[in-house]
Amino acid sequence: MTSITLKIILVAIFLTLASMCFNTLKAQGNLQGKIENDKIAILLEENLAFFPNKTEISLALINGKQSEFFGVIRKNDTLQIETNQNAIFEIGSITKVFTSTLFSELVIEKKLSLNDHVLDLLPFQLESPSKEQTSITLKMLANHTSGLPSLPQNIMPLIALDESDPYRSYTSDKLYEYLKTDFKTKTAAGKKSVYSNLGTGLLGHLLTLKTKKSYEELLQEKIFKPLGMNNSTTILKQIPETNLVKGLDPQGQVTSNWNFDALEGAGAIKSSVTDLEKFARKHMENSTVYNLTQKVTHIENKQVSLGLGWHIISQGDQEILFHNGGTGGYTSCMLINKRTQKSVIMLTNISAFHPKSQSIDSLCFKILNLIN
Secondary structure (H helix, E strand, O other): OOOOOHHHHHOOOOHHHHHOOOOOOOOEOOOEOOEOOHHHHHHHHHHHOOOOOOOEEEEEEEEOOEEEEEEEEEEOOEEEEEOOOOOEEEOHHHHHHHHHHHHHHHHHOOOOOOOOEHHHHOOOOOOOOOHHHHHOEHHHHHOOOOOOOOOOHHHHHHHHHOOOOOOOOOOHHHHHHHHHHOOOOOOOOOOOOOOOHHHHHHHHHHHHHHHOOOHHHHHHHHHHHHHOOOOOEOOHHHOOOOOEOOOEOOOOOEOOOOOOOOOHHHOOOEEOHHHHHHHHHHHHOOOHHHHHHHOOOEEOOOOEEEOOOOEEEEEOOEEEEEEEEEOOOOEEEEEEEOOOOEEEEEEEOOOOOOOOOOHHHHHHHHHHHHOO
């Protein structure tokens, strides 16, 4: 399955990274006996050994009513335990699940429906809209079947101007310009899953238009405050500097945080594992809103289906909710098995452009299988 992180937006810019030599020395493992499950400790030692110094991960493991929090940091070429459950990281595309949860809230409140059409919610009308344009629904934005490209074409010059903070200058005016002049689908709407940051970003924007509230206000009102997620926000300046883990580039140097404007629903949230643990647990309850996001809306193949926001991975008789995220300085992963009441949440300051960043997903799946 194609990685569903935000890294795809800068592939063209960062192709040169593939030819660079990352001569990070292997870190000395020092975790066994300090983490309750030695098999998990060994996995972490094996998988984190070649990331640069200052690499930091924060983990939450849910097993029924029990939750375990711990972190690991690489200092002086040694892996060490770090107490960082309240440390804040960029969660990248895991934000998309929150956008879909807000959408589900409004559906349950009967303020929107799954099959409302995108064009009906825009603050302007298109001249001579095509059949594909008129057929795109909000559900298609949430489950990546709209056929829209990963990104609008008119964001590319902005990325070239500021590759370290690529979404910052993409305003609603730019979004509307794209929709009026270059709005087209890559595939037929509703037929195939094509991962789209544009689609989910547009969904988040439409929710703000419908409610006349900002994306941050919606998150605080509908999710963060009800769940007690006090470390979570989309607004970087609201985070105390001492609470924010600094993101690293592939060479281990501190890199810029990403700020979002019109497409904030695609990746703007900053959070901690203590907060995301609360969000994960809500999915294990019998909640009408959270059940709706987990309902299959599109079947990709025998192993992968789509809910609203979530990828649903079939492993035998088990179904696992999955999403990951990646920005210039961070990589994240979240897994939930509602049936077994187990979950893995991992936040890291590993760049999505590091050649080994995709190992975080497989590491999380392996850890999920070791929770006992």
